Amino acid sequence: MNRFIERNIVWIFPLPAALFILLMMAFPVLYTFWVSFTDWSVASGGNVHFIGLKNYYDLLNNPRFFNAVKMTFYFTILAVGVETVLGVIIALILNREFWGKGIAKTILLLPMVATPVAIGLAWTLFYEPTIGLANYTLRSLGLQASSWLASRDMVVPALAIVDIWEWTPMIALIVLAGLASLPVEPFEAAKVDGASAFQTLRYITLPLLYPTILVAVVLRSIDAFKTFDIIYTMTAGGPGFASETLNIYAYSLGFGYFNFGAASSALVALLAIVLGSSLLTLWVRKTWEI
Amino acid sequence: MxxxxxxxxxxxxxxxxxxxxxxxxxxxxxxxxxxxxxxxxxxxxxxxxxxxxxxxxxxxxxxxxxxxxxxxxxxxxxxxxxxxxxxxxxxxxxxxxxxxxxxxxxxxxxxxxxxxxxxxxxxxxxxxxxxxxxxxxxxxxxxxxxxxxxxxxxxxxEGEIVYYRKDLFEKAGLKAPTTLEELEEAAKKLHDPANGIAGVVVRGQRNPSVTQFSGFLFSFGADFLKNGRCVLDTPESLKAFQYYGRILKNYGPMGVTNMSWPQAQALFQSGKVAIWIDASTLVGPLMDKEKSAVYDKVAFTTFPAGPAGAKPYDxxxxxxxxxxxxxxxxxxxxxxxxxxxxxxxxxxxxxxxxxxxxxxxxxxxxxxxxxxxxxxxxxxxxQISLSYDRPLMTAVVEARDVIGDVIVKSIETGGTADLAPMLKDATIKVNEMLAKNNEGGK
Amino acid sequence: MMDEKQGLKAKIFWYLMVLMFILPFVLPLIWILMASFKTQAQIVAMPPEWIFAPTLANYKRVFIEQNFGKFLLNSSIIAVGSTVLSLIIGLPAAYTISRYKQNILGIFILLARLMPGISYLIPWFILFSKLRLVDTFTSLIASHMLVGMPLIVWIMVNYFDGLPKELEEAAQVDGCTLQGAFFRVVLPLSGPGIMTASTLAFLFSWNNFMFSLVLSVEQTKTLPLAIYGFVSYAEVSWGSVMAAAVVIIAPAIILTMIFQRYVIKGLTMGAVKG
The missing domain is CATH 3.40.190.10 (Periplasmic binding protein-like II)
Incomplete structure (x- = not known):
């Protein structure tokens, strides 16, 4: 028995995991693809017919879909962009030994591990225009109060702020770890050449950090594309459809209208965007060797 | 408690x-x-x-x-x-x-x-x-x-009724509104953002707003469907959308387009709004001493009359x-x-x-x-009500989203946006939904 | 003298910078904690009251009227269950992926991270219904494992890559089978990696909202779901919502503080290596 296992360890060890993935992931994904070619909808009484690409055709003719694509990218680029800049700055500030560094790192961890639903609700209260902290702060600074989540222009930035609060620390910590693993020689050479702190940063630190930052950005973008908890609890896509991302749109098609066919085609579109962006980044990275 | x-x-x-x-x-x-x-x-x-x-x-x-x-x-x-x-x-x-x-x-x-x-x-x-x-x-x-x-x-x-603050009404020398004009007048008079009081609140969130809007729609003499076709593109309907947007934008609290009934209720409970229109089943928490700062100042009245009379839902x-x-x-x-x-x-x-x-x-x-x-x-x-508060159709959730979107746009512009084409568009979409489920054009 | 003074000034300036950038990340959490001990009137009072007579009424409401104790237990069962099971099937897989370069399987497991979670929900529901598992912990644990297992494999493949192959070879010379070497030599040496992986898997399960939204029933309701239901129900009692938020966030934060080293490693893993 033992011998048998040893000889066949190559497939025995990964078998349970592979079966699990097959059942829990491969089946649902293939199923989603299949459903996206059908007219399965609870409203039509549950009769399922194969309709080819009709769902995709409808999707491409629906302004709401394009709005959702736009909002998905707007949210992701805004949130991840600010997170990257802030995260790198914080990492550079923290990148030295000082009393309290441990505490600072602990604090950075907290937003990441705090339950998003609970965080979303708390921020909803901060943003409450009449009784919330956000407008109180604006007013005490002598600024114009905002409707935040109820304002078409402010809703995506307001949601992005929550994402930024939650996830900037991740980029900061990744970059911090990256800084610690940089080689010493280039910095010593720069010192000998009399480079200023800014020059060192611009010409040595950042270029060496690019690969790390890039991976951090990819990881964050994948999750930002799929953000659900916060948007669902805070605005459910509103006001109107001003904060409806693809994920929220697909949820509303699937579990609001119970039009499983249309929902599946929207999900395939979202998947294509997530996969496409990841592959594109990998390709860019490979071609430019950064 | x-x-x-x-x-x-x-x-x-x-x-x-x-x-x-x-x-x-x-x-x-x-x-x-x-x-x-x-x-x-x-x-x-x-x-x-x-x-x-x-x-x-x-x-x-x-x-x-x-x-x-x-x-x-x-x-x-x-x-x-x-x-x-x-x-x-x-x-x-x-x-x-x-x-x-x-x-x-x-x-x-x-x-x-x-x-x-x-x-x-x-x-x-x-x-x-x-x-x-x-x-x-x-x-x-x-x-x-x-x-x-x-x-x-x-x-x-449950029926659509008006909750209002009798203390504020008395102070301003107002009587309970019996028409939509009086409602607007009262909201205007009581709207006092400097002191943190809004004149009126009704749901403004896309999907939830539709049911509360229905009373306004009916009272302006319009309806969602007629003989199995969507009729939201009539002049009466347009007036109802404009009215709803106008009173909420001008005399409503900030952030009304993200409000369903819990948010509206919370505002009324904390004394930040003078008039609230919503379902009669929500009365309990308003009268609860522990939860409501205005429990002894709440009064009720029936839905005010529009051009076509008072037609709330029940x-x-x-x-x-x-x-x-x-x-x-x-x-x-x-x-x-x-x-x-x-x-x-x-x-x-x-x-x-x-x-x-x-x-x-x-x-x-x-x-x-x-x-x-x-x-x-x-x-x-x-006695005066209609027995529905949303279009009676299978795809009602989807239809509410489409109608609610126009409501939100009306609120955002105070009813001044060019709503007619939007309503035309919404009507087409709702008719498509009806046709899809074989419910159209009877 | 001058230098010292300037050094001190620079130091103060720099500490202020740290404060400015770090403080915003903890302030909202402190605010939530404070609000959970406030009455509704105190919460909406502006400017915010920093000193106030704390009330336990919110917690009483959360635990006694809303039965959060039970949801706390449910969340724990599901988080622990999914983490342990993910380890059991994930560790051996990670081992062979690392040692035998089973990259295709590796990529498949990682794909689970890319998929939008919603696309699983309907197929899962049908699957679990056929298996008669809908109102049980099994379906929830299995769904959370789809998040935890890839995470564990991803972290552990990296970890095993760093362990020298000679370890198992030496054990085999001593008469161990390969699987014996894995259990007796490799795993005991992987403590830190396993800690990292399981802490993260636990946290992700603890915080999961979407899968529970569709798959859980009253008996298996988890905390994120309970707090969400709490808000849209009857009226918004912000103090109670904040107390519920504390109940759900606190365990995650305490766990993070205890295993801080591992959490940081897990979250930054793979990115630095490039």
Missing amino acids: RKVCLLLAVVMTLVLIAGCGGGEPAKPAADPAKPFAGKTIRFVAANHNWTDVIKPLIPEFEKQTGIKVNMESYEEQQLTPKLTTEFTSNASTIDVFMTRPLQEGRLFSKNKWYENLSPYLADAKKTPAEWDWKDFKKSAIDAVTLEGTVYAVPVVT VVPWALAVAAQSKNKDAAWEFAKWLTSKDIMNKAIAKQQTVARNSSWADKEATKNWPAGFAEVVAKTG
């Missing part, structure tokens, strides 16, 4: 006395009076004030019948997906569930998820005469009847259904029947639930704990 506890204690005592009055001591399972003893049923409920009232009474039912009830309750937006996914999979174990006739009645009927209750009602063995189906309000029975079959038993009804928001996939249908019916019996309905009305039985309302004693003037407003609303 103490008040609630006291009420609970009173109800429990009543239940106990009633239980003793039944006289017969409990016998083992073979008892012919307990044909379903030992059965277990699964009851899926919505989080609702009514659910709070009946939940503590269920052990009494279990004792009477020997049926064990496993109750679950879900928040509204979660309940429909839950029910739908379970029923879609054809492997549901749900026996009795709460359902929204206007929202999912057509959808669920089409999929045959409701047990047809007409045979049960017709069978004197299953439904004794004293339970009295005819005791339910006529409009409520109509609401749960589709193509001649009854698919659920109405639980509560609907059956919740009804009880037996699942077609249930394996214990008779035990399930027993439970649904008990929950909607005169006895339980009378207990619910005493706790300010606007129940669907006429006999409960006939008893003046039952409504004596209600806020002054409230029962009259509810009764009057019942």
Whole structure:
């Protein structure tokens, strides 16, 4: 028995995991693809017919879909962009030994591990225009109060702020770890050449950090594309459809209208965007060797 | 809180006395009076004030019948997906569930998820005469009847009414608004953002706003559908959309487009708004000393009249259904029947639930704990109302999203946006939805 | 003298910078904690009251009226269950992926991270219904494992890559089978990696909202779901919502503080290596 296992360890060890993935992931994904070619909808009484690409055709003719694509990218680029800049700055500030560094790192961890639903609700209260902290702060600074989540222009930035609060620390910590693993020689050479702190940063630190930052950005973008908890609890896509991302749109098609066919085609579109962006980044990275 | 506890204690005592009055001591399972003893049923409920009232009474039912009830309750937006996914999979174990006739009645009927209750009602063995189906309000029975079959038993009804602050009205020398013009005047006069008071609040969130907007739409002489076609592109309809947007933008609180009833209610409770228009079932927390800063300053009135008169909705928001996939249908019916019996309905009305039985309302004693003037407003609303608050169609959720989007745009611009093309567009979309489900153009 | 003074000034300036950038990340959490001990009136009072007579009424409501104790237990069962099971099937897989370069399987497991979670929900529901697992912990644990297992494999493949192959070879010379070497030599040496992986898997399960939204029933309701239901129900009692938020966030934060080293490693893993 033992011998048998040893000889066949190559497939025995990964078998349970592979079966699990097959059942829990491969089946649902293939199923989603299949459903996206059908007219399965609870409203039509549950009769399922194969309709080819009709769902995709409808999707491409629906302004709401394009709005959702736009909002998905707007949210992701805004949130991840600010997170990257802030995260790198914080990492550079923290990148030295000082009393309290441990505490600072602990604090950075907290937003990441705090339950998003609970965080979303708390921020909803901060943003409450009449009784919330956000407008109180604006007013005490002598600024114009905002409707935040109820304002078409402010809703995506307001949601992005929550994402930024939650996830900037991740980029900061990744970059911090990256800084610690940089080689010493280039910095010593720069010192000998009399480079200023800014020059060192611009010409040595950042270029060496690019690969790390890039991976951090990819990881964050994948999750930002799929953000659900916060948007669902805070605005459910509103006001109107001003904060409806693809994920929220697909949820509303699937579990609001119970039009499983249309929902599946929207999900395939979202998947294509997530996969496409990841592959594109990998390709860019490979071609430019950064 | 103490008040609630006291009420609970009173109800429990009543239940106990009633239980003793039944006289017969409990016998083992073979008892012919307990044909379903030992059965277990699964009851899926919505989080609702009514659910709070009946939940503590269920052990009494279990004792009477020997049926064990496993109750679950879900928040509204979660309940429909839950029910739908379970029923879609054809492997549901749900026996009795709460359902929204206007929202999912057509959808669920089409999929045959409701047990047809007409045979049960017709069978004197299953439904004794004293339970009295005819005791339910006529409009409520109509609401749960589709193509001649009854698919659920109405639980509560709710109408659109006006809650307002009598202290602010008195100070400003205003009377309760009887027309939409007076409503706008009052909102304008009381709107005082410098002191943190908004004139009026009604739901502004895309999907939830549609039901509250319906009263305005009807009162302007318009409607969602007519003869199976969407008619939201009429001039009357346009005026209603403009009015709704105008009063909420100009005299509403900030952030109204992200407000459903909990947010609006919270604002009214904390004294930040002078007028609130919403369903009559939401009165409880306003009058609660512990939760409401204005509990002694709330007054009520019926929906104000528009060009076409005062036409609020008065609907059956919740009804009880037996699942077609249930394996214990008779035990399930027993439970649904008990929950909607005169006895339980009378207990619910005493706790300010606007129940669907006429006999409960006939008893003046039952409504004596209600806020002054409230029962009259509810009764009057019942007389002038329409029995729906959203388009009656299968794809109602999708249609609400489309209509709600126009409402939001109107609020954002104070009704000044060029709404006519938007309404035309919405009308086309709703008609497409109707056609898709073979409901169009009758 | 001058230098020292300037050094001190620079130091103060720099500490202020740290404060400015770090403080915003903890302030909202402190605010939530404070609000959970406030009455509704105190919460909406502006300017915010920093000193106030704390009330336990919110917690009483959360635990006694809303039964959060039970949801806490449910969340724990599901988080622990899914983490342990993910370890059991994930560790051996990670081992062979690392040692035998089973990259295709590796990529498949990682794909699970890319998929939008919603696309699983309907198929899962049908699957679990056929297996009669809908109202059980099994379905929820299995769904959470789809998040936890790939995470564990991803972290552990990296970790095993760093362990020298000679370890197992030496054990095999001593008469161990390969699987014996894995259990007796490799795993005991992987403590830190396993800690990292399981802490993260636990946290992700603890915080999961979407899967529970569709798959859980009353008996298996988890905390994120309970707090969400709490808000849209009856009226918004912000103090109670905040108390519920504390109940759900606190365990995650305490766990993070205890295993801080591992959490940081897990979250930054793979990115630095490039």
